Amino acid sequence: MPLFAVHTGIKIPSTGSVKNYADTTGATLLDFRIRLYGATTKRHYETVCESCEKREGKKKGTPSLVDFHAEREVIELKDGKIRVQFRFCCYPKCHNLGDTGYL
């Protein structure tokens, strides 16, 4: 069975640029997460660095490595596709652990 035969959309983390909470009652949604690993160290990055936290901390919510851009935390399937917009809020070079990129 295709994945989206039973799911109507995805639920993204409610980061600073996600504008509204969604009523997910009765919806069958896939949980969408992005995990970041250092390209060199293979280390799992979970939190933003101190200087990015100061900058991002001015927005609502907890600063996260990936900030999703959406009207609601639920993105519905449209024409068989899901479009997810996000940006990175902190880069491996901030952390000075030897990574120059994410995996």
Ligand SMILES: [Zn+2]
């Ligand atoms: Zn940073």
